[in-house]
Amino acid sequence: MNDPLPFGTDIDLEFTLPVDPRIIRCKGFVVWSTKTSPERGLGRQGIGVRLMDIGVREMRLLNEYIEQQLKSG
Numbered sequence: 583m584n585d586p587l588p589f590g591t592d593i594d595l596e597f598t599l600p601v602d603p604r605i606i607r608c609k610g611f612v613v614w615s616t617k618t619s620p621e622r623g624l625g626r627q628g629i630g631v632r633l634m635d636i637g638v639r640e641m642r643l644l645n646e647y648i649e650q651q652l653k654s655g
Contacts (some may be wrong), residue, residue, distance in 0.1 A: 586617045586629045593631065599647045606644065608636035 587593065591612040598605055610631040616623035622630070633641070 586615045586627050587612050588617050589613070589615050589619075591615075595631070595633070599643060601647055601650075602643055604640075604643075606636070606640045608640065609634045 589612055593610045593612065594607075595610050596605055596607050610633050612629050613632045614622050614630040616627045616629070622628075633644075636644075
């Protein structure tokens with residue numbers, strides 16, 4: 583397993599959502615990392631990313647997907 587990216591890392595993201603085949607591309611910035619703050623991961627490795635340079639339509643799709651997942655979970 584690779585170590586999580588450290589805080590402050592700029593990243594290019596490309597992903598799709600299960601509900602839509604369109605590819606979402608944006609930039610991100612690591613705002614927390616279990617590499618430097620292991621307590622954030624509750625025993626798991628990971629990062630938190632602030633999305634930047636994301637289109638309005640793509641952000642709306644992502645928000646709707648997250649809301650649906652929270653309601654069904």
